[in-house]
Amino acid sequence: MVRLTDDPLDPAAVEARVRAADRGAVLTFVGLVRDHTGPHRVERLEYEAYRPMAVKVFEGIRGEVDARWPGTRIAIHHRLGRLVVGEVAVVIAVSAPHRAETFDACRYAIERMKADVPIFKKEIRGDGSVWVGLGS
Amino acid sequence: MVRLTDDPLDPAAVEARVRAADRGAVLTFVGLVRDHTGPHRVERLEYEAYRPMAVKVFEGIRGEVDARWPGTRIAIHHRLGRLVVGEVAVVIAVSAPHRAETFDACRYAIERMKADVPIFKKEIRGDGSVWVGLGS
Amino acid sequence: MQIEVLYFAAARERAGTGAEAVTLPEGATLADLIDALTAKHAPLEPLWPHVRLAVDEAFVSDHAAPLKDGATVALIPPVSGG
């Protein structure tokens, strides 16, 4: 249910992985390449990852979600490589019998990803390029 | 961006309605027909609505979301009629430049819908049928 | 005056109809309408505590509000969208 890929992501396919007859709610977060960051125009992004560790940390997040919200199911697919504006960078889908857990678990997974999954993003801007989080 | 329909819903199509180049986040909630409610096995659901008022209340919710979370865009599609287990009853998609607003706005829209949109659900169970919220 | 009454879900089943016209004296209120409908459809009686009323597609909680000729009043049982 965790996947890193250089190919385009399909949110519907990720969502389908967590659907089941005993689940009444699916929440799907899609992170897209935005055309700007603050005042800077963004032309494209380049993602790289420490792949085996990224998968390991994502799997750890899945385990944490399972433990904190029993009955949820979560799938996380992250794109790597070169992405242009409008393309999908990440899809996180969470299902549960009821909606409350899907919100809490999905939000938790995103915040954990942003903190600890070794994926790196370079913004190629009209006026140069920067590693996000570093500013240079 | 508000739609009531007797036809099957496609979450991807609803999500597509709120995507745009200046948005980095799309959150899509999908409500599905579950195979049980508490101890009761559910065979199917029958949704009916006070259609013009339901659309009006949904549009009011959209206006509230616009006012509270400027920069968000929201689409709400709700299915009516007879649905079997696993079918999609509602899709609520919210986009925004950043993720926090998508979670807050989507959650808000769902809670408002559950409180005030005149849509009614009859559960056809193995052991009889009930109007949800009324228990008879 | 004439009021158009709409019934949904359990209210529709208990009234045995989805819509009907009801004639009330001038100055009648929502409370008067409730009395008239209960007299006409006894099975509605136990449902009233669970029903909200909408006048011309907006919820109205003040049952002392006078009705206007030609208004549409909907009986809204517990909603459960989603």
Added chain:
Amino acid sequence: MQIEVLYFAAARERAGTGAEAVTLPEGATLADLIDALTAKHAPLEPLWPHVRLAVDEAFVSDHAAPLKDGATVALIPPVSGG
């Protein structure tokens, strides 16, 4: 002992390589490795405050921790998945 060092993102660009083997004396710590890498790749120096270290795919924050022969140490600049 020999340590495999992996560089990502800004660290990779500043080191001029994505991976290299580094030989350290027995008992060397992460702090010793940082000194050795800085001596080898001066451009890494300003990056250290922003870099976390992972040993065999797990973050290690204690730089006094002794390294084991054959360990893989990765320099992890600020992450930004999503």
